[in-house]
Amino acid sequence: MNFKTKLGLGILAFFTLIAVIGSWIAPYDPSAMSDDLLSPPSGSHWFGTTMTGQDIFSQVLVGTRGVMVVGLVCGVLATLLSILVGVTSGFLGGAADEALSMLANVFLVIPALPLIIIVASMLPSADTVLIAAVISLTAWAWGARVLRAQTMSLRRRDFVEAARASGESTWRIIVFEVLPNLMAVIASGFVGTVIFAVMLQITLSFVGVISLSTWNWGTILFWAQSNQALGLGAWWWFVPAGLCIALLGTALALINFGIDEYANPRLRKVRA
Amino acid sequence: MTFLLRRAVFYLVTLWAAITANFLLPRLLPGDPVQAMITKLGGRLNSDAMASLYILFGLDDNKSIWQQYVDYWGSLLQGDLGLSFTFFPTPVADVLSQSLPWTLGLVGVTTVIAFVLGTLLGVYAGWKRGSWMDNLIPMTTFLSSIPYFWLGLIAISLFSVTWPLFPASGGYAPGLVPEFSGEFIGSVLEHAVLPGITIVISSVAGWILGMRNMMVTVTAEDYVLVARAKGLTQKRIMFAYAARNAVLPSISGFALSLGFIVGGALLVEMVFSYPGLGYVLFQGIGAKDYPLMQGVFLVITLAVLVANLLADIGYLLLDPRTRREG
């Protein structure tokens, strides 16, 4: 494992930890107002305060959980969907494959953001889990496409034929012969989906279609934007949350590079 | 031509799926938001406008779902997308036709710039693998992990508030009348600088990385080795042998990720209050203006499909295999 991958895993572990303990170690109630209105970062408020005196550091800490939960739930759901669709269509071929891969391509090409915005704003109560489910429905297609291609190349390998010849059933061949060979692709698809889901959730919070009652990094940015933080010069209101997003995204991308390099030896760094 | 024909069929299916989703969503999801809107607007809606909203949002329960679907298509084909609540009483179609050129201009130009720039940088980074160019990777990864809208906020904070170099919002200076004059065009360009740079920076990283990895893979192929053995110049091998083949997946990737990129670009428009579809969508969200939001969705889908078709033609020109198939 190279340095980049380790760095990615380290950052991910850090945010996972914050997601678990964030609400306990937060120095203030993230929604509680105080008299320190719009104060820049200081000893008592590390990331400064909002226009109503809320502690931004606490908001970031508490908001981490929502981000990570949506990322994880979407990652799992969408990956399962992509395996189901991608491996089935790649392995079966024929008309089933035509139909399933067209379905995946339709989901890929349709611009997801405006569609999800419409769905999210039509839902009477857009809570975290529901949003995660909606995001998963749009996030599986890329993974399915990649898995289909990989499965198609595996299907023709002799070891699959050999397993059939020795009497294995079709589902056992898919689960025990084909799937283990797809692990790297699945892992990288999972990580990619988590990135996509986190970004989408934050975006939806930022544009204000997700319920603002629970904190996440996007909600912080929503309040910053709607209170003209930019015009007021309150950079501390939107910089920390954005940096956290970028850090988490980078960490996941680095992990994905690690997986790619593991699966595709040609990408490994040439050593001089 | 079978390749283009297949793609065209696929785009028609996609368009049908998008329109059908638009038809089904307000009928399947709980709640009756449009009904609430109509009640609020009370007598200000004339009977024609009422009728079209009923058709678009399925408020008329007396009709069968099939009849509703047929009526819905009928309305769409006449260009009737209903009335916008936000810009009441302007029809949605009129709102969209005013904002579409702005989005096409901004997103179209910046996406092409990002693709060309990213591909060139990726070709170079892949060719010079193992050199200082590798440092580009963590940096571009970081840039691509930043949400578009947040980069936009930072850009405004730095270049409009701290150092007021460029305007922070709008598509042209207030007070100017849209016309074909030097002053107006200059103002448009000035207003496009920050959102444009934001979109390019956010989207360029993906192209760099994708192209670099393909270059690394392609460079190890035998035909590149043969080209080297023949003693061709580095530049010729890099472009005519390696990049020519590496760019093909990049183009098909371009087509598929366009929907994603456009989504990001819409956010940039929201942040910069740029008078395109994104900002219209943003205003629609605030007012729960469903006719407007759905209209934006349809128009964007259509634009993405057309762009995809253009990318397919590009692919066709570059890949002799698809040409022979035709």
Add this chain to the structure above:
Amino acid sequence: MNTVPDFEAALEAKGLVKTYKRVRAVQDVSIVLRRGRVTALVGESGSGKSTVAKLLARLVEPTSGEILLDGEKVRRVREYRRKVQMVFQDPFASLNPVHTIRYHLTRPLKIHKRSETVEELLERVNLPADFAGRYPHELSGGQRQRVAIARALAAHPEVLLADEPVSMLDVSIRLGVLNLLLDLKERLKLAVLYITHDIASARYFADETFVMYGGQIVEGGDSETVTQRPAHPYTQLLIESAPDPERSVMALDAPPEEVTQVSTGCQFAPRCPKVQSRCWTEAPPRTDVDSYGHWAACWLYVEAAA
């Protein structure tokens, strides 16, 4: 070789045809595999010999024709596979890289409810018992092919289909693997189908030899006769082109892919040095060449017999 002992037929294929889109990969192939005998199927790449193996393994469904196992049609595929097993050409591809040797051997034992242990199977193919814990990439090509044979034996088959079992192996270890197959045939009374492009190895290894060209079997008989006194012009060319520095070679110039498919006549007509006009239009029937069960599908012998 005057008295051919009456070996019991294990697997019998009658009139197998396999058509892929418009290409006829296998045309009217009939073949009998007998217990305790090795039958060689010789042909160049593209002759359809691997498709015959896949048809007999029921990995591919025939377009027409039937396969009888011990004289009966077997409907249930798993029951069929208990008795008919296959060894693939490339031992680097036929073992799943993510599974251990133990997994590869345990599965057929479980599927076919056999009581043997993995170690016993390994011993049978002359591999040490501690190979069970290894992964395919830790083994050499010859060792892998032995594992593949052990996997096939796990089901206690009556028939073993070996599709070019040694062509991907180093020349130095081919003989070892072939001798292992011979030994197993003797001890387990296996009916073995040995598919190869190397007619010389068929003479050494097989009791009976069939020669395939363009999806059809053009000649058959006992191996000694077919290789020493080839009757069909194609077999003659095949034997002549076997490496021999003492002799100049009459080249088979056109590869079969480029030959335009002859729909009605003999498939070999476009390349045949002894081609006659009727070869182009009428397919030659199987004709006995001599009294030892040696036959060829060629008009040359129809004339002689008539």
